Amino acid sequence: MSKYTGLVFFPAFDWAISPTHPEREERLLYTRDQLLEEGVLDFPDIIEYKAKFADKQDILRTHFCLPSFENVITDAHLIAAGSAILIGEAWHHREIKNGFALVRPPGHHAMHVTHGNRGFCNINNEAIMIEYLRKKFGYRKIAIVDTDVHHGDGTQDIFYHDPDVLFISLHQDGRTLFPGSGFINELGGPNAYGKTLNIPLLPGTGDQGINYVFDNLILPVLEEFKPEIIINSAGQDNHFTDPLANMKVTAFGYGSITKKLNPDIMVLEGGYAVETALPYVNLAITLALAGKDFSQIQEPQLKESMLKETSENMEYIKKLCEKLYLIWQNHTNIDLTKIFGKDDYYTTNRQIFYDTDYFIVEQEEAVRRCSDCGGLIIFKSRRKEGRKNPTFLCISIPIYACPRCQQEGKDRFLQECRNNNFEQVFLQNKPEDTYLTKDDYYG
Amino acid sequence: MQIGIDVGGTFTDGVLIENAQVLRSCKVPTDSQALLKSIVHVLEKLLEEKTEKISRIVVSTTLMTNLILEKKYLPTGLILIPGPGLNLKEHKFPFSWEIITGGVDFQGRIIKNLNEQEIVKKVQCLVDKGIQHLGIIGKFSPRNPSLEIQTAEIVNRHFPTLEVKLGHQVTGQLNFIRRAMGTGLYLATYKTFAQFIASLKNALKERDITCPVFILKADGGVIPIDKIMNFTIDTVLSGPAASSFGAKSLLPEKTSAFVMDIGGTTTDFSLILDGNPLLASRGVKISDVYTPVRSLAIHSLPIGGDTGIEIKNNQVTLTFKREGPPACCGGNTPTLTDCMRILNLTDLGDENKARLSFQSLSSKLDLSAEIIAQQALDKAVELITQEINYIFKQWQEEPLYRIWQLLNEKNIKPRNLISIGGPGKPLGELVSKKMNLTHINHPLCQVANAIGAALASPTYEETIRINTEKREISSSWGYFSKNSRQIKGKMSAEEAAGLALQIFKKYLQENGVEAQPEIYHQEVFNMVRGWSTTGQIHEIKLGVPVQVTGLINNKE
Ligand SMILES: [Zn+2]
Ligand SMILES: [Zn+2]
Numbered sequence: 001m002s003k004y005t006g007l008v009f010f011p012a013f014d015w016a017i018s019p020t021h022p023e024r025e026e027r028l029l030y031t032r033d034q035l036l037e038e039g040v041l042d043f044p045d046i047i048e049y050k051a052k053f054a055d056k057q058d059i060l061r062t063h064f065c066l067p068s069f070e071n072v073i074t075d076a077h078l079i080a081a082g083s084a085i086l087i088g089e090a091w092h093h094r095e096i097k098n099g100f101a102l103v104r105p106p107g108h109h110a111m112h113v114t115h116g117n118r119g120f121c122n123i124n125n126e127a128i129m130i131e132y133l134r135k136k137f138g139y140r141k142i143a144i145v146d147t148d149v150h151h152g153d154g155t156q157d158i159f160y161h162d163p164d165v166l167f168i169s170l171h172q173d174g175r176t177l178f179p180g181s182g183f184i185n186e187l188g189g190p191n192a193y194g195k196t197l198n199i200p201l202l203p204g205t206g207d208q209g210i211n212y213v214f215d216n217l218i219l220p221v222l223e224e225f226k227p228e229i230i231i232n233s234a235g236q237d238n239h240f241t242d243p244l245a246n247m248k249v250t251a252f253g254y255g256s257i258t259k260k261l262n263p264d265i266m267v268l269e270g271g272y273a274v275e276t277a278l279p280y281v282n283l284a285i286t287l288a289l290a291g292k293d294f295s296q297i298q299e300p301q302l303k304e305s306m307l308k309e310t311s312e313n314m315e316y317i318k319k320l321c322e323k324l325y326l327i328w329q330n331h332t333n334i335d336l337t338k339i340f341g342k343d344d345y346y347t348t349n350r351q352i353f354y355d356t357d358y359f360i361v362e363q364e365e366a367v368r369r370c371s372d373c374g375g376l377i378i379f380k381s382r383r384k385e386g387r388k389n390p391t392f393l394c395i396s397i398p399i400y401a402c403p404r405c406q407q408e409g410k411d412r413f414l415q416e417c418r419n420n421n422f423e424q425v426f427l428q429n430k431p432e433d434t435y436l437t438k439d440d441y442y443g
Numbered sequence: 444m445q446i447g448i449d450v451g452g453t454f455t456d457g458v459l460i461e462n463a464q465v466l467r468s469c470k471v472p473t474d475s476q477a478l479l480k481s482i483v484h485v486l487e488k489l490l491e492e493k494t495e496k497i498s499r500i501v502v503s504t505t506l507m508t509n510l511i512l513e514k515k516y517l518p519t520g521l522i523l524i525p526g527p528g529l530n531l532k533e534h535k536f537p538f539s540w541e542i543i544t545g546g547v548d549f550q551g552r553i554i555k556n557l558n559e560q561e562i563v564k565k566v567q568c569l570v571d572k573g574i575q576h577l578g579i580i581g582k583f584s585p586r587n588p589s590l591e592i593q594t595a596e597i598v599n600r601h602f603p604t605l606e607v608k609l610g611h612q613v614t615g616q617l618n619f620i621r622r623a624m625g626t627g628l629y630l631a632t633y634k635t636f637a638q639f640i641a642s643l644k645n646a647l648k649e650r651d652i653t654c655p656v657f658i659l660k661a662d663g664g665v666i667p668i669d670k671i672m673n674f675t676i677d678t679v680l681s682g683p684a685a686s687s688f689g690a691k692s693l694l695p696e697k698t699s700a701f702v703m704d705i706g707g708t709t710t711d712f713s714l715i716l717d718g719n720p721l722l723a724s725r726g727v728k729i730s731d732v733y734t735p736v737r738s739l740a741i742h743s744l745p746i747g748g749d750t751g752i753e754i755k756n757n758q759v760t761l762t763f764k765r766e767g768p769p770a771c772c773g774g775n776t777p778t779l780t781d782c783m784r785i786l787n788l789t790d791l792g793d794e795n796k797a798r799l800s801f802q803s804l805s806s807k808l809d810l811s812a813e814i815i816a817q818q819a820l821d822k823a824v825e826l827i828t829q830e831i832n833y834i835f836k837q838w839q840e841e842p843l844y845r846i847w848q849l850l851n852e853k854n855i856k857p858r859n860l861i862s863i864g865g866p867g868k869p870l871g872e873l874v875s876k877k878m879n880l881t882h883i884n885h886p887l888c889q890v891a892n893a894i895g896a897a898l899a900s901p902t903y904e905e906t907i908r909i910n911t912e913k914r915e916i917s918s919s920w921g922y923f924s925k926n927s928r929q930i931k932g933k934m935s936a937e938e939a940a941g942l943a944l945q946i947f948k949k950y951l952q953e954n955g956v957e958a959q960p961e962i963y964h965q966e967v968f969n970m971v972r973g974w975s976t977t978g979q980i981h982e983i984k985l986g987v988p989v990q991v992t993g994l995i996n997n998k999e
Contacts, residue, residue: 014845019969020976026968029980032844033549037583038529039620042725042733050842051849075846243973279549283528293530300527300546300554 003045005290006090006099008083009035010051015076015105017356022244022272023105023120031102034279035286046290047096051103054082054128060435062131062158063123064113064394064426066381072114077122080105084125084267088133091229091264098289100234100266101125102282108148108233108269109179111157113363113381113394117356119150119179119270126233126267127158130165133229134399135433140164143227145218145261146171147210147254148235148269149245151182155233156196161189161367162374162398166225170199170213172238172245177203178355184324187331189367190340191375194331197221197324202316203246207253208309209317210238214260217321221328222261232263236271236281240306241299244272248306251277255284255294263289276301344369351384360384372402376409380422390423399430406431417441444496447897448485449503449659449685450478453707453749454865456893457485463996467491468890478506479642486650497652503659503681503896506639507632511679511729516631517576520569521623522562522598524581524590526555534620537732538627539572541565543594551587551915562597570602577602578626580610582619585917586908587925606630613676614735615921616906621726621735628676628734636675640668661727661738663688663720663895663989664902667955676736680727682892683741687713687720689895690861692995693887694718700859700883701831703874704892705867707749708765710827712742712834716855719989722904724841737904742834744826748780748866752819754807759818761826770800777801779823780866782816788869824873831860831878859883863891887997894995901956904963904986907943909934912970912978916942922950932978936965939981947985958987 011028018024035041041048056069059081065072080103087099107126109119116122126144133139144159146152146169159165174180188196199213222230236242238249258266266285271278280299287294309317340346345366352361362384368376379394393416397409406429413427417438427436444461450473459467469488473481482502490497509515520539525531526546543562546555569577577598581590588611595607608630610622640658647656657665658674659681666674686704690713694700697718704711714721723740726733751766752759761779769780771792781797783789801812808815835857843849861883862871868884875882887894906919911932916924929942940962947960968980 009842009844011844012846013966013968014847020971020974022971024969024971025966026970026980029968030549033583033617034528036617037549037619039534039618039733040529042618042620043533048842050840051844053849075850079846079849275550280527287529292533296527296530298527300548300552 002094002097004047004096005045005286006047006049006087006096007286008049008051008087008099008101008103010079010083010103012076012079012104017117017120027104027272027274028102028278030275030279031282034283038283040283040286043290043292049086049090051079052082052086053078054085057433057435058082058085058128058132059123060428061135061430061433062128063110064379064392064396064428066113066115066392067424072116072122076105079103080107081123081125081128084129085132087265088129092133092137098262098264100286100289102268104268106235106269108146108152108155108235109150110154111352112377112396113379115361115381115383116354116359118352118354120356121154124154124158126231127155129265129267130231131399131430135430139228140400141225141227142166142229142231143222143225144168144231144233145263146233146235146269147238147257148233149237149242149247150178150235150270151198152233153179153181156182156186160196161191161377163192163195164400166195166197166221166227168197168199168218168221170201170210172203172247173200177245179353184320184327187327190336190346190369191367191373193334193336193339194328197328199320199324201247202313204248204310205313205317206240206248206309207250207256207307209313210249210253210257211260212314212317213321214257217325219260220325229265230261230263232258232261232266233269234266234285235269236277239271239273239277239281241273241276241301242271244270250302250307251280251284251297251299252295254281255288255297258285258288340369368405368408370402370405373400373405374398376401376405378412393422393425394428395426396428397430401431414441445498445897446486446489446500447685447893447895448482448500449682449892449896450481450505451682451706451892452505455481455485456890457489458890458893458897459489460894460897460995463994465887465890465894465995465997468887468893470890475509478504479639479646482643483646490650497654499655499657500652501657501659501665501896501899502643503685503892504639504678505682506636507676507679508682508729510632510635511628511732515635517634518574519576519578519627519631520572520574521578521580521627522565522569522594523623524579524594525619526582528582536623536627538631539569539574541568545581545590547581547583547587547590549583549586550910551583551913551917553587553590557590557593557597559597562594563601566598566602570605576606576608576630578608578610578623578630580619580623580626584609584611584622585615585617585921585923588923611921611923613921615917615919616735618726618735621733624733625676625735628732633672633675637672640671644668657899659685659896659899661736662722662902662904663739663899665899666901670954676734679729679734679736680738680741683711683713684720684739685892685895685899686711686863687715687739687895688899689891689893690863691715691718691720692894692898693885693891694859694861694883696994698859699855699857700861701834701857701880703827703831703860703862703867703871705862705864705870706747707865708745708747710744710746712744712830713739714834714838714857716853716857721838740834740838742830744830746779746823746826748778750779750823752777752779752782752804752815754804757808759804759808759815759822761819761822769797771797775800777804779819782819783866783869785812785816786820789866820873823870824877827870827874828877831874861888863888865889887995900990901958902987902989903951903960904984905947907946907983907985909939909942909981909983910978911981916946918946920950922946934979934981936967939967940965940983943983943985951987956987958990960985960987
């Protein structure tokens with residue numbers, strides 16, 4: 001077992017969504033100052049890695065980029081994703097015992113099909129890393145714990161049908177915050193029911209509350225799931241000073257849950273209190289990962305009174321945890337036809353709001369009911385505004401697909417290429433690690 | 444005519460240079476107990492001519508390195524003002540230390556005030572332990588030194604005899620631990636250093652040498668001898684810097700090369716990329732001491748000409764320490780130099796003595812002296828090759844924080860190895876052959892370190908940070924200014940650069956440096972609170988680049 005903690009720090013000092021956007025050059029400036037001033041990088045058991053670009057193939061293994069790769073991806077996104085991969089790879093090779101991709105831009109709102117930027121995310125760094133590690137090294141069972149204050153709807157979407165990936169998101173209740181999802185009835189698709197768990201918390205929840213959730217729900221569930229890798233989507237906007245949300249978690253609280261979860265890999269997500277939270281939270285979680293004392297980190301704004309949860313809230317949290325734990329324990333004994341019907345394909349329709357780029361996407365998702373794998377997934381996706389916007393067809397064969405789902409996916413691709421009803425047809429063939437378009441078929 | 448002198452661990456080297464020609468050079472053994480004697484010795488050998496023709500002298504001395512390695516410290520204590528953050532128990536200091544209440548954040552805001560009674564009590568604890576020198580170091584003090592200054596005032600009132608130094612006076616770079624170390628090291632050594640400088644000045648005066656005299660720093664820059672007391676710890680590891688700059692002056696312009704400086708005890712490696720010696724991204728680490736000193740990227744291996752040969756588990760191996768002079772030169776034990784002597788790679792000393800020293804090894808392994816010598820050399824070459832590859836990889840893997848940097852990475856692969864120092868030539872040839880590099884070595888390589896010292900010029904690389912919201916300026920050398928009238932709420936890049944240059948020029952003047960500073964890189968961060976811009980942070984990297992004072996063009 002390696003004794004090292006890996007850190008890839010990529011503050012992207014020359015990249016912003018726009019000059020005054022929360023996702024701007026300044027975001028990790030003071031985090032850099034704090035890490036440098038504390039001498040964290042001098043610890044012989046902390047290794048700092050250089051950020052790296054991801055390959056186009058690494059992105060397309062996980063996403064459909066519409067209308068094209070170049071329209072969705074910039075260098076900054078490739079570096080953030082590449083850095084997550086780099087930490088994952090270092091972990092796989094046992095160079096490090098755990099690692100933290102302290103990078104921007106973030107990714108957890110980016111869905112399987114991505115048309116642009118929503119919730120400051122274009123592509124999903126964790127998902128890209130996971131699919132990379134699974135493809136290159138054969139990992140199967142993965143757990144993702146998303147501790148960003150926003151529901152990790154992108155990550156949930158990407159793994160919603162994957163029975164091998166347990167996705168747990170704790171966040172401020174979607175009725176009070178973007179993206180407005182992440183309720184307890186979102187539990188996974190027909191082939192992966194119970195492998196998605198959402199823990200919506202009331203505004204104002206702090207250290208005591210989230211520690212309770214870890215002790216009484218997340219840790220026991222992980223214990224039973226027995227993942228090969230634990231990944232933490234380490235958003236820092238649960239902090240009591242975050243300008244975009246309303247929670248009360250402290251840097252020490254973040255340090256404590258990091259210590260409890262003991263993740264193999266952490267990837268930064270949101271967190272926009274650039275002065276009052278990020279320097280302290282990043283220091284706390286880096287020290288916690290490296291097994292060092294973080295108890296003396298205290299934000300200047302911190303007041304004792306913030307640290308106690310109201311009894312009403314604790315009551316709510318206890319009930320919520322009990323309810324979800326019960327669901328988890330029974331998730332294999334559910335009659336799925338009552339929820340998903342009996343058709344060969346389970347089909348849903350939804351509208352997805354791209355808040356940053358400001359448009360709406362209409363999407364139909366059909367997943368093949370399959371007891372042998374995560375099931376073939378077929379999306380029809382188009383931007384809503386204007387009649388002329390074309391529809392794209394995206395066919396995804398999951399990484400550990402059964403032969404039947406694989407064949408059906410390939411057949412469907414050929415058929416749709418011939419029919420020529422769509423602007424573009426994509427085949428994401430994860431078992432064969434290829435990404436094809438109609439043009440490849442005709443070309 | 445200019446003179447360069449490098450006082451190394453084993454030898455002191457000197458050169459006399461005029462118009463890019465080395466007119467004279469010499470090498471004398473270093474007396475580690477009396478470094479000055481070695482310097483004077485070299486000077487006398489070089490100065491047969493009249494001294495008024497000498498235009499300048501640069502001295503590189505191993506004094507600071509020795510003081511740190513031997514922990515020859517005056518009784519020093521540290522008062523630390525960490526505020527909230529990392530538990531200091533995670534770090535070790537070679538000095539007595541106490542923590543006091545108080546705190547400053549990364550923006551220079553005071554987040555916790557001092558407590559006078561506590562300060563008096565804690566300093567008394569240190570005084571009771573016998574300290575005479577006191578460092579006061581606050582976290583983020585370069586961003587606001589006021590807590591350090593207030594603490595010093597309190598200490599001066601209650602303990603007027605204590606010698607006090609403040610962290611931000613030693614360095615303005617961020618790294619609290621290294622700043623504390625640097626301050627402690629300064630205090631623990633400055634008297635010894637001052638004595639040395641005084642006696643050096645004296646010795647020069649006695650010889651009617653009145654030309655400007657400079658001392659070499661770890662980054663290859665020089666400081667006038669009258670200003671050196673502000674830069675004492677920066678002279679640590681100046682020897683390897685001298686070698687690297689010397690190597691540079693012996694190579695064609697814009698060459699990339701690995702530099703291998705083989706001494707008696709150690710071999711130092713550095714990297715020249717497109718004609719520029721590579722700077723380290725972090726401060727000097729010397730044995731287990733982390734300092735804030737800026738230096739070249741130097742790596743060391745405990746392998747040198749005097750490294751012993753021994754047998755372990757029936758295998759020929761190295762002792763990785765100096766075993767006295769080589770047997771061929773009158774020592775008692777077989778060394779790497781003896782290996783080279785036996786294999787006829789050098790004609791140093793007496794071959795028979797070398798062979799004699801191998802007798803017991805030979806009989807133990809039942810192998811000829813040649814085979815043992817070859818195996819020992821192979822081992823050394825293998826380790827050196829690994830180290831050179833590692834250095835190169837380290838440079839390639841240097842973390843970068845900007846997209847443009849990652850997009851514009853230099854793709855340089857040095858094809859040359861220049862070897863300097865005593866046993867340089869034979870070992871350099873072996874390593875070059877193994878690594879498929881072109882080997883460069885000519886007679887002047889023996890004194891490349893002194894050449895590097897002679898040609899060194901002032902170099903600087905500093906950072907100035909302007910916070911327009913707080914109207915404060917801080918810098919990597921410790922300059923701090925608040926409520927500056929020159930700062931506007933919003934400044935253009937040109938205005939910020941102009942202000943930075945103005946401040947930096949003043950600093951250069953104070954250090955007696957006449958040079959044209961340059962802006963290396965500049966960036967601005969908009970500070971947005973709520974949804975409106977409240978100010979800017981300008982970070983301006985600027986300095987004085989390495990001046991090529993002329994390549995050496997002696998005929999080989
Ligand atoms: Zn968020
Ligand atoms: Zn299937």
